[in-house]
Each structure stands twice: as C-alpha cells, then as structure tokens.
Amino acid sequence: MKVHGFSLLELCVCLLLASIVLRWGITSYQEHMQQQGLQAATVLLKQDAAYMAEYYARYQRYKQTASSWPVLPHTRYPESGAAQYDIAFGSVARNTDNGYYVLRAVDVADRLRYVELTQTGILKYCQSADGISMCRLQP
Structure with missing residues (x-):
C-alpha cells in the first residue's frame, strides 16, 4: 500500500526555511x-x-532674540x-x-542617531556611542 503526504521531518524543514x-x-x-524616515527628516531639515x-534675508540674523530661536515650521x-524624528x-x-x-x-527610538544641517548647507548623519559622535557627510 502506497502512502501519500509529507513526513513530519519534511514539514519541519519547510517551516524552518519559511521562517x-x-x-x-x-x-x-x-x-x-528606517532609511525612508531618515530621508523624510532630511527633507524637512532642508525646508526648515x-x-x-x-x-535671515528679512532680519539680517538667524536668532529671534539674543536668547531665542525663531519657531521652525x-x-x-x-x-x-507617532514621531520618528524630533527636529530642533x-x-x-x-x-x-x-x-x-x-x-x-534626532531619532526618537534611538536618541543617539541624528541628522545635522548647518546654515552653510553641510549635512551630516551622526551616531553617538560612549560620548563620541561619529558623523559622515552626505555624499
């Protein structure tokens, strides 16, 4: 008599491969x-x-007062x-x-990861570890 079907071993191998x-x-x-969120946050930084x-063109300075920044859009x-990045x-x-x-x-889930943009247009992707920030410039 011929038996059709899968053995338990074959089923386990298939489940292992699928997992x-x-x-x-x-x-x-x-x-x-994560990469999409990083790119979207970068776009918002550039808009800010x-x-x-x-x-600056209007007031000839970046600061609102001597001790405060203007409100960013x-x-x-x-x-x-739910926020993925806080921008400030x-x-x-x-x-x-x-x-x-x-x-x-700053990445909300990992506060040690952030993207930085200066007024000169320098864009850096940074990761901090043990108090040391390692940054790479945008290619």
Whole structure:
C-alpha cells in the first residue's frame, strides 16, 4: 500500500526555511522604513533651512532674540501620529553667533542617531556611542 503526504521531518524543514525567509524579509523591510524616515527628516531639515534663509534675508540674523530661536515650521517627522524624528536647533541661542545655526533631527527610538544641517548647507548623519559622535557627510 502506497502512502501519500509529507513526513513530519519534511514539514519541519519547510517551516524552518519559511521562517528564515520571513525573518530576512522583515529585517529588510525594517531597514527600508528606517532609511525612508531618515530621508523624510532630511527633507524637512532642508525646508526648515530654507525658512531660516528667508528669516535671515528679512532680519539680517538667524536668532529671534539674543536668547531665542525663531519657531521652525517643521518640528517633527511625521507631522501627525507617532514621531520618528524630533527636529530642533542643535544649540541654545544664547551661546550662538547671530550668523550661525545648526538644525538637528534626532531619532526618537534611538536618541543617539541624528541628522545635522548647518546654515552653510553641510549635512551630516551622526551616531553617538560612549560620548563620541561619529558623523559622515552626505555624499
């Protein structure tokens, strides 16, 4: 008599292979979503920098007062729902020259990862570890 079907061993091997492929797919998807969030936060930083250029053209300074920055149009990504990046100035206004600013988008999930943009247009992607920031410039 001939028996049709799968053995328990064949079924376990198929489930193992499926779980490996699924794990690889989930990891790739998560990396893609992180990269998308980073790119979107970078776009918002550039829009805030354009706002600051207009502000400077109007008032001949970047600071609102000696101790405060103007309110940025974009302060988080995404603008609604759970924030992935917080966007703000990278330094306090009191200790900064009138002709200089740094904008920073900080990853909410990993506060040690951030993107930085200066008034000169220098864009850096940074990661901090043990009190040391390692940055790479945008290619």
